[in-house]
Amino acid sequence: MTTNWPDLDAVQSWDAADPLAACRARFALPVGTIYLDGNSLGALPRATAARVADAVTRQWGTDLIASWNKHGWIEAPARLGARIAPLIGASPDEVIVADSTSVNLFKLLAAACAARPDRSTILAEPGNFPTDLYVANGVAKMMPGRSVRTVPAAQIAAAIDQDTAVVLLTHVHYKTGAMLDMAGITAAAHRAGALILWDLSHSAGAVELDLNGCSVDLAIGCGYKYLNGGPGAPAFLFVARALQQTLSSPLSGWMGHAAPFDFGDEYAPAPGVRRFLCGTPPILAMSALESGLDTFDGTTLAQLVAKSRRLGDLLIAGIEARCVRHGFTLVTPRDPLARGSHVSIAHPHAWEICQALIARGVVGDFRAPDVLRLGLTPLYTSFEDVWQAVDRLAAVMDEGAWRDPAFAERAAVT
Numbered sequence: 001m002t003t004n005w006p007d008l009d010a011v012q013s014w015d016a017a018d019p020l021a022a023c024r025a026r027f028a029l030p031v032g033t034i035y036l037d038g039n040s041l042g043a044l045p046r047a048t049a050a051r052v053a054d055a056v057t058r059q060w061g062t063d064l065i066a067s068w069n070k071h072g073w074i075e076a077p078a079r080l081g082a083r084i085a086p087l088i089g090a091s092p093d094e095v096i097v098a099d100s101t102s103v104n105l106f107k108l109l110a111a112a113c114a115a116r117p118d119r120s121t122i123l124a125e126p127g128n129f130p131t132d133l134y135v136a137n138g139v140a141k142m143m144p145g146r147s148v149r150t151v152p153a154a155q156i157a158a159a160i161d162q163d164t165a166v167v168l169l170t171h172v173h174y175k176t177g178a179m180l181d182m183a184g185i186t187a188a189a190h191r192a193g194a195l196i197l198w199d200l201s202h203s204a205g206a207v208e209l210d211l212n213g214c215s216v217d218l219a220i221g222c223g224y225k226y227l228n229g230g231p232g233a234p235a236f237l238f239v240a241r242a243l244q245q246t247l248s249s250p251l252s253g254w255m256g257h258a259a260p261f262d263f264g265d266e267y268a269p270a271p272g273v274r275r276f277l278c279g280t281p282p283i284l285a286m287s288a289l290e291s292g293l294d295t296f297d298g299t300t301l302a303q304l305v306a307k308s309r310r311l312g313d314l315l316i317a318g319i320e321a322r323c324v325r326h327g328f329t330l331v332t333p334r335d336p337l338a339r340g341s342h343v344s345i346a347h348p349h350a351w352e353i354c355q356a357l358i359a360r361g362v363v364g365d366f367r368a369p370d371v372l373r374l375g376l377t378p379l380y381t382s383f384e385d386v387w388q389a390v391d392r393l394a395a396v397m398d399e400g401a402w403r404d405p406a407f408a409e410r411a412a413v414t
């Protein structure tokens with residue numbers, strides 16, 4: 001073993017001293033599974049089943065329609081948004097929970113393009129998570145004279161010019177785990193008079209974020225990854241206070257109206273971020289997301305960030321000490337300030353290796369064509385989880401276990 005790879009005793013002592021260690025008990029993690037996929041679907045919080053059951057049985061079942069007021073259903077989008085705000089460096093009145101990430105992207109991107117009528121380009125990164133590029137192209141198609149231009153992330157700041165309406169970027173890349181310089185790129189966009197929209201799907205709840213400190217205009221993100229809201233959880237969106245009165249939602253539904261219960265024929269947008277609501281909030285899904293947000297109670301963003309970085313350091317050290325000789329290359333930047341909370345490694349047989357690892361109780365995921373991703377959720381991933389995952393990955397490789405033909409079969413959802 002190299003000196004970079006600690007003994008199991010040492011990492012167990014790190015867990016014992018971890019200020020977030022107690023948070024793990026807030027999750028119903030399956031016994032015998034090391035779950036390293038919270039960057040795709042966060043684990044189930046123990047309290048969620050009862051929370052959703054209460055929303056169904058007592059609130060919906062007994063209090064029926066009175067629940068909109070009595071149980072604060074109507075306030076859920078703003079209430080949950082306010083709870084996400086401290087995790088992303090925003091004010092409570094700048095964040096709202098609604099719709100899906102893709103739909104929120106559509107709303108904010110179309111609004112931002114409309115606010116820069118004399119500029120034609122949406123500037124984006126090639127290889128971004130597909131929905132971002134698909135939605136950007138959809139918005140461009142709807143708005144005459146607009147187009148999407150893709151430029152590699154490293155060149156994006158230099159590519160922003162007087163024709164750039166909006167810069168659309170994902171803060172932590174879904175495949176590589178690379179984290180972009182939010183402050184620097186945002187400043188470059190603003191110097192050229194462009195707006196910026198950040199996708200925080202792989203950031204919120206696990207990495208350092210200071211939207212207002214970076215003067216970010218717009219952001220969106222998922223509720224089902226590090227926020228633990230459950231499959232298909234409602235997503236969030238952020239609109240900087242200074243822009244809230246000037247942007248309009250292209251999906252001008254009644255929930256974004258200034259006075260929805262006046263039932264007037266004329267649309268008048270709500271004064272703040274609420275104008276980006278569209279229809280009736282999905283209360284059962286919101287109750288699960290609220291339970292997911294409860295798992296952050298008593299923690300600080302600084303604690304989450306510090307642990308995420310240490311988990312990543314340990315995982316990278318383990319891969320380099322024990323697995324690299326089997327042909328893996330590290331895809332994710334080694335610098336903790338340049339990566340998010342998952343670590344990706346490439347191997348020509350990444351699919352089979354991922355399946356062999358799952359068979360040994362370590363759940364990561366595969367991203368085509370050759371990437372094995374291992375997600376680190378500071379609330380429930382332990383240092384021992386990472387140590388054991390590396391140990392099992394090394395065993396899968398040392399024994400050639402991934403060569404079993406059973407592991408070659410591809411699933412529909414990866």
Ligand SMILES: Cc1ncc(COP(=O)(O)O)c(C=O)c1O
Pocket residue numbers: 100101102103129131132170174199201202222235
């Ligand atoms: C960067 C990014 N944006 C958006 C999404 C998803 O959008 P939606 O929740 O609308 O499917 C994901 C993952 O699914 C993602 O990784």
Ligand SMILES: Nc1c(O)cccc1C(=O)C[C@H](N)C(=O)O
Pocket residue numbers: 039040041129174175413414
């Ligand atoms: N949203 C997902 C789904 O419905 C099925 C499978 C995976 C997902 C994901 O979230 C993928 C994820 N954003 C990724 O980074 O790959």
